[in-house]
Amino acid sequence: MTSFQPPADRIWWKTPVGKDEVLWIGIALVWCLIMFFMMPYWHVYGKQNLSSEAYQTTPAKFQARVDAMVEKYKTGEEKGIPIVSPPAGEDVYLAGRLWQWYPILELQKDQSYRLHISSLDWQHGLSIQPVNINLQIVPGYEMVINITPDQAGDYAIVCNEYCGIGHHTMLGKIIVKE
């Protein structure tokens, strides 16, 4: 029994280390460095990166921007929720609130949009399904991502941050057109 006794050697830090450990530490360190450099590598060569662009905002301010966009680009309605079709390259606003993602977005395939997202009340989780993109949406902060949907179809926005009793009814929609 020695793992719970003081080390046998007084100067234990000078005891030589065996081959198993030296080799393993070397291999593990190389792997750690590879994993570390994968992240900057992906920023340069990969296509899925988050920008760090964000602004402080207030629910009222953000609501006003969403409303302005809805007024400008509204093309239809589904179950009382407006559908907006902003032109490519445009700033698009999406609000999470209890318990709805507002409004429904209609985007063109392979076009880029500056998507601004914020919450008007509690924290929400934006989870675009089934493509499986997940972002944390925090009240008071407006997150901006440049997004380029590259597959056409109907996508759901699930809320995946707990936001109270109606959390499971909080669905939104993004339509990507050819």
Added chain:
Amino acid sequence: MAQFRVCPDSGFYFDRSAEQLMKVNAVAGVVCLLVAGIMALGVILTRWQTIHLLPADMFYTALTSHGINALIFWIIFFEMAVLYFASSTLLRCRLAAPRWGWVAFALMVIGAVMNNIAVFSGKSSVMMTSYVPMQAQPHFYLGLILFAVGALIVCFMFLGTLVIAKEEKTYQGSVPLVTFGALTACIIAIFTIASGAIVLIPTFLWSIGYISHIDAEVYRVVWWALGHSSQQINVSAHISIWYLIIGILFGARPMSEKVSRFAFLLYILFLQLASAHHILVDPGMGVEWKIFNTSYAMYLAVLASMIHGLTVPGAMEVAQRNKGLTKGLFEWLRKAPWDNPVFSGFFISLIVFGFLGGISGVVMGTEQINLIIHNTIYVPAHFHATVAVGTTLTFMALTYLLIPVLFRRKLFMPKLAQWQPYLFGAGMVLLVLFMLGAGTLGVSRRHWDMGFTGAMLSFEYPGTAYMMMAIAGIGGVLGVIGGAAYIVVTVGSLLFGEKLEPSAGVLESFGIKPMAASVYNVEQPEVLARAEKLPVEQHGSSGFEAPGTFILAMLLLVCFVIYYFINWDYLSSVWPMG
């Protein structure tokens, strides 16, 4: 009045007050685990969509209670016992300021009860994370604060005991590795509790209306310095216990004191940075900040875990080979005491922690890959591998040792105890694997209804996701049964277990001979001597001391590399963004 007793089976010296405090803290922990386990059943049977047991409000209450009781109260109560053990018992030293231990315990019990009252009233279903601006009742936060203050007192008692032991020269040379690991846990705990104070005290003041606004993002950043770091206390604590268990069961010594201690040092320096894992897809975090922190500064804490992953089973292998189990690569493992729950619990915990918990944790903590994982059920799958199997199963295994040594009782229903780690382990592995799968398909965590009943719009997860959640449900139920078996054995042992007076030689099977009667008759224990020097023996092969372990470690690495790149490939298929 003599202050110490020697455990006749293990030879450990127990200080009177340390022993009492260990007992009460361990018992309080088990009570919290019981609550957590009952809540777990409600949670898992609700997420199993065909059963869908609880209504929404009760589900979220159960989930909040399960998280707090399992992740905070059970584990930290038990860790307090571990701190007393690693300082007073292992160093054969009287406990510093024992009365403060009772103050701490009282605060922790009051805090835990207060918090549970808030949660079970149904008005504080805010999840363990209690993200603002969703508000809980004031006593929800106050309970947590009192609990943390108690834990902080015990941390300082631990440090005080180390100082006394050094001063009174109760041991030769440096502290044992297990104590060193516990010291790591203690240092991380102090950092954790300080972060907790910074975030929870203002939040408490906000809940009583004294502060008008808490910034939601600042809360997240600071809260995770509490939330993630508290799990790092667990890692340090349960790895220390792994070293303790292999020492007791096999007489194993660290392959190299220097390497194992260096790995603990890396934990102290880098482990806390992992708080960033939780805010990788939050608004406004800088890229450099995310990369540096999420990787623990170039994965140096991952390196530390990979080192322990080799040295813990490696030390065991060397000890077994020295006893003559040298055939082939794995005789040392094949002939291990698989019917001893202390061993099986420890080993299952080691394997699942490394292969499932470790790998999934690093993958989802990669800056960009987090985009396809954040807040999906993949996240709880990961931490059930690390905390439910890693920490909790290790603590369970240690309990089977503590019942005879600390409580001086024979195990109640030893056959059940023998099966318990396998039952709990198998259930949890099923749960973890299939929740990882469901998470990859986008199923959310903390979500009452994956069918979205009552939503204006609609969305249908693929049938595979439903099937995976059902299998996870079966695993969860098995896990709860395994947990119940643990409660039956521990509570049964304390209530009905045969008393061991003065000795029943329970630990003789571990090669430790009875030493003395179990009574307080020692004024001052003998000085804890250095481990004996062993002649250099070589029972490995091709220059390796532990060739079997090295092969296992390489297997881990291969799984790790393959799974890591599979996830990059998956990420490359989602919508481009930047």
